[in-house]
Amino acid sequence: MSINRRSFIQTAAAVTASLATPMVMASGKPRVVVVGGGAGGATVARYIAKDSKGAIDVTLVEPSRTYYTCFFSNLYLGGFRDLGSIAHSYGNLASEYGVNVVHDWAVDIDGGGKTVSLAGGGTLNYDRLVLSPGIDFVDGAVDGWDLNAQNKMPHAYKAGSQTELLKAQLASMPEGGVFAMVAPPNPYRCPPGPYERISMIAHMLKKSNPTAKIIVADPKPKFSKMGLFQEGWANHYDGMIDWIGSDFGGGNVSVNPEAMTVSIDGEETKVDACNVIPAMKAGRICEMAGITDGNWAPVSAHDMSSKVDSNIHVLGDASAQGDMPKSGFSANSQAKVAAMAIRGALTGSKVFPAKFSNTCWSLVDTNNGVKVGATYKATDEKIAKVDGFISKTGETADVRKATYEESVGWYAGITADMFG
Amino acid sequence: MCFRSNLIASVFLFGTTLNAEQTIEKFTLSPSILEIEGDLAYGEYLASDCQTCHRADNSNQGIPGINGREIKEIVYALHEYKNKYRKNQVMQMMAGGLDDEEIAALASYFASLQ
Ligand SMILES: Cc1cc2nc3c(=O)[nH]c(=O)nc-3n(C[C@H](O)[C@H](O)[C@H](O)COP(=O)(O)OP(=O)(O)OC[C@H]3O[C@@H](n4cnc5c(N)ncnc54)[C@H](O)[C@@H]3O)c2cc1C
Numbered sequence: 375m376s377i378n379r380r381s382f383i384q385t386a387a388a389v390t391a392s393l394a395t396p397m398v399m400a401s402g403k404p405r406v407v408v409v410g411g412g413a414g415g416a417t418v419a420r421y422i423a424k425d426s427k428g429a430i431d432v433t434l435v436e437p438s439r440t441y442y443t444c445f446f447s448n449l450y451l452g453g454f455r456d457l458g459s460i461a462h463s464y465g466n467l468a469s470e471y472g473v474n475v476v477h478d479w480a481v482d483i484d485g486g487g488k489t490v491s492l493a494g495g496g497t498l499n500y501d502r503l504v505l506s507p508g509i510d511f512v513d514g515a516v517d518g519w520d521l522n523a524q525n526k527m528p529h530a531y532k533a534g535s536q537t538e539l540l541k542a543q544l545a546s547m548p549e550g551g552v553f554a555m556v557a558p559p560n561p562y563r564c565p566p567g568p569y570e571r572i573s574m575i576a577h578m579l580k581k582s583n584p585t586a587k588i589i590v591a592d593p594k595p596k597f598s599k600m601g602l603f604q605e606g607w608a609n610h611y612d613g614m615i616d617w618i619g620s621d622f623g624g625g626n627v628s629v630n631p632e633a634m635t636v637s638i639d640g641e642e643t644k645v646d647a648c649n650v651i652p653a654m655k656a657g658r659i660c661e662m663a664g665i666t667d668g669n670w671a672p673v674s675a676h677d678m679s680s681k682v683d684s685n686i687h688v689l690g691d692a693s694a695q696g697d698m699p700k701s702g703f704s705a706n707s708q709a710k711v712a713a714m715a716i717r718g719a720l721t722g723s724k725v726f727p728a729k730f731s732n733t734c735w736s737l738v739d740t741n742n743g744v745k746v747g748a749t750y751k752a753t754d755e756k757i758a759k760v761d762g763f764i765s766k767t768g769e770t771a772d773v774r775k776a777t778y779e780e781s782v783g784w785y786a787g788i789t790a791d792m793f794g
Numbered sequence: 795m796c797f798r799s800n801l802i803a804s805v806f807l808f809g810t811t812l813n814a815e816q817t818i819e820k821f822t823l824s825p826s827i828l829e830i831e832g833d834l835a836y837g838e839y840l841a842s843d844c845q846t847c848h849r850a851d852n853s854n855q856g857i858p859g860i861n862g863r864e865i866k867e868i869v870y871a872l873h874e875y876k877n878k879y880r881k882n883q884v885m886q887m888m889a890g891g892l893d894d895e896e897i898a899a900l901a902s903y904f905a906s907l908q
Contacts, residue, residue, distance in 0.1 A: 421842065703846065710842040726839045729891070733884050747884055749891040761890055763883040780847075780884070783856025787847040 403431045404720035407490050407500040409480040409659055411436030411464060413443075413702035414506030414689030416792040417709035422716060423471040429721050433474040433498055435490065439463065441793075442533035444564065445702045446785050449737055451530075451541050452574030453581075460533065466794035480507075483663035485683045502716050505671070506689040506705065507657025508532070509563050512669065515653035516556055517628035526631035527648040530571075531563060543647040544575060550585040551646035554636045556627055557592040558651045561670075563691045563700045565598035566746070568651055570736035573603065576611035577739055589645075590617045591638045593625030598699075599736060599746055605767045606738035656692035670694035675752035676728055677715030678708050687712045696756025697748075704732045706788055711752075728752035735781030741771070743778030821870070821879045827894055828869060832902025840896055841903050844888070852908070861907035868901035 408419045411434050419434040426432075441462045449455040467473040476498075482491040483503065490498045511529065513520065519527060530540040544553060553575060557568045572590060579586040588611075596619070597603075607615050618624035623639025629650060635642050655669035665671045665680040671688040672681040673695050680686040689712060690705030698704040711728040718725035733747030748762030765777065844860070852859030860868065874880045875889035876897075892900070 706846055707843060710839075714839055724835055726836055729840070729843065731843050731888060731891075733887075745883065747887055749887055761887055763887050765883070779856040781856070783854075784847045786853075786855040787845070787849045787857060790849050790851065791846050 403429060404501045405431045405433070405499060406502045406504065406716060406720070407498050408432065408434045408504040408506065409436075409490065410506040410508060410657065410690075411438070411441055411467075411475070412506060412508055412690065412705070413445075413788070413792060414691075414705035414709045415504065416441070416464070416467065417706045418504050418506065418687075418689060418713050418716075419473045420467055420471055420792065420794055421710055421713035423467070423473050425713065426717050426721060426723075428472065430717065431474070432472070433476060433500075434464070434467065435476045435478055435480050435492065435498070436464065437477060437479045437493075438534075439477055440534075442537070443702065443785075443789065444531070444533045444567070445788075447530070447533040447537045448567065448571045448574045450537060451544070451571060452577045452737065454574075454737065454740075457538060462789055462793045464793065470794050480659050481662070483659065483686070485663060485665075485686060488685065500685075501720060502685055502687065503663075504687045504689060504712060504716070505657070505660055505663065505665075505692060506709070507659045507692055509654040509656065509691045509700075510658050512653040512655050515558075516650050519556075519629050519631065519650045519652065523629075523631035523650075526634070527629060527650045529651055530649060531558075531567075531651050531654075540647070540649055544578065545582070547579075547583055547586055547646040549583055550587075551583065552587045552589065552643060553579070553647045553649075554589045554591065554643065554645045555649045556629065556636070556651060557590055557594070557597070557624075559593045559625075559653050561700060562651070562654045564734070565699050565701075566603075566734055566736045569597055569599065569603045570738075571649070572615060572617075573606060573611075573736070573738045576607065576614050580611060580614065586614070588615045589636070589638070589643065590615065591624045591627045591636065592617060592619050593627075595620045598734075599744055599764065601767050602744045602765055603736075603738065606742060606744075610739045610742075654691070656688075660688065660692050667694070675755075675757040678712040679715070687716065696750075696753075697759040698730060698732055698750055698757050699734065701732055701734050702788060703734065703784075704730070706791060707731055708757075728757075730757055733784070735777065735784060737778060737781070738774075741775040741778050743774055743776075743781050745777055745781070821874050821877070823870060823873055827873070827898075828866060830894055830898035832865070832898035832900070833895070834899070834902050834906065836896070837899035837901070837903025840892075840900050844900070844904075847884075850907075860904050863905060865898075865901040865905045868904055869897055872897045872900065 423432045464475045479493040528540045530536040626639045660671040665682040673693045678687045691700040707730045717723045730750040735745045744765040746764040749760045852861040872889045875885040
């Protein structure tokens with residue numbers, strides 16, 4: 375961490391004074407730097423650029439030229455999508471909205487000097503900074519696994535080459551082989567994600583390798599949409615999936631990526647493919663900015679500003695905000711609240727009370743979609759749930775098909791909303 | 795709110811894309827609700843949440859485009875979802891969180907779009 379606490383405190387008074395009125399920069403337009411071009415970052419960059427109509431200078435820092443959405447990456451594993459269909463570029467953000475897209479890593483933040491240092495050596499100044507770096511993994515979370523093992527036992531929890539690798543390993547499993555997943559503890563990115571993934575892998579194996587087995591070692595006693603997934607697994611993949619929850623030792627796991635073994639509650643199993651999804655924390659840049667408390671970065675629900683430094687807003691998975699699940703939909707919803715608040719602070723535009731929503735669709739089998747959703751409001755304490763729903767077990771095939779079709783519409787909608 | 799007065803059979807444009815969760819039923823709104831003038835700026839902000847799914851370019855892909863529909867149609871549709879006269883869990887939830895002014899604001903904004 376490189377924040378110089380003393381200089382931070384010295385400048386704090388000046389910062390507070392300048393915030394009392396909308397900031398008009400003597401040297402030009404107010405500047406917003408966004409770190410991370412995913413669900414939160416791409417959306418906030420687009421909305422600030424679009425709605426400020428050129429009054430705010432927006433720079434987006436993102437190392438990758440192509441963003442592969444984690445959402446629908448399980449459908450790629452299941453054979454419902456190709457990789458190209460979940461790949462998105464930043465071209466429109468630059469050409470249509472005037473966002474200055476910088477393909478680089480942010481490696482340090484100086485909250486006092488309000489600068490972002492880039493791996494390539496440059497420095498960016500900001501009036502407001504938005505961090506939406508997604509997740510990193512907690513070191514040592516799964517005994518025997520670290521990032522060096524990610525090619526033998528992929529996490530595939532950041533989409534792209536990891537997802538491709540997992541798919542290739544699944545495809546080359548021997549007939550009747552064993553696939554294991556080590557599921558993550560709460561809180562983590564996309565609560566139904568591991569279980570949608572199990573469904574999609576079962577769908578794929580049922581066609582190509584029907585005697586294969588799937589083992590899930592889970593450190594939790596229950597999981598998101600559990601009744602719906604278990605109903606689907608019994609109806610579509612009967613006898614294929616062995617889910618071992620924490621009540622049955624599922625949390626007592628170690629792996630050996632060299633030997634390709636997984637030990638669950640003392641019992642060792644040889645596996646042919648293995649997906650390790652370790653415990654998660656906020657993307658590392660949040661630690662560098664000195665705004666984390668434990669694994670995540672606490673924020674105000676009213677504008678997603680950091681509770682440590684109000685000139686830094688944190689969106690999406692990295693934030694500790696209250697009741698919203700860590701999802702792309704949530705990150706996108708939070709981005710709009712932050713965009714409005716930031717424009718208000720920098721240009722004096724009107725600010726309305728924050729409202730948030732989320733829906734997570736999951737695919738269980740062909741044309742068999744389920745969903746869970748909720749609306750939220752900002753309280754002084756947190757983002758608080760207002761109302762919600764979940765699909766029911768035993769729904770008709772027509773309802774499930776409509777839910778799947780709705781999810782396809784959502785995917786097209788949210789990616790257009792992120793990248794323009 | 796009064797739903798019984800003045801039986802008007804509304805046009806259910808949202809229901810024109812086939813969705814197994816949606817049904818069409820009779821539903822009426824009082825003139826006082828229909829007369830609320832929507833705040834365009836507030837509608838624009840609220841609409842950003844809708845545009846995660848209802849695409850800004852108005853294309854239909856599993857979820858209908860709703861730009862340029864008449865104010866009354868949108869007001870009706872949202873009140874119908876809110877009161878569970880139309881079946882779609884996401885829309886019932888989203889509309890359920892909106893008050894009469896917010897519905898009017900959203901309707902004015904979406905009606906103003908191409
Ligand atoms: C298998 C799976 C399925 C999922 N399915 C769904 C779903 O159906 N619906 C849903 O809503 N959500 C889903 N999610 C969750 C969703 O992908 C995340 O919640 C969402 O992407 C979070 O957005 P974010 O902006 O916080 O992070 P991300 O979208 O991960 O974006 C972070 C970006 O920051 C960049 N970055 C990180 N550090 C730096 C740095 N130092 N400098 C510059 N750039 C940096 C990264 O390269 C990345 O592009 C799923 C996730 C997984 C893993």
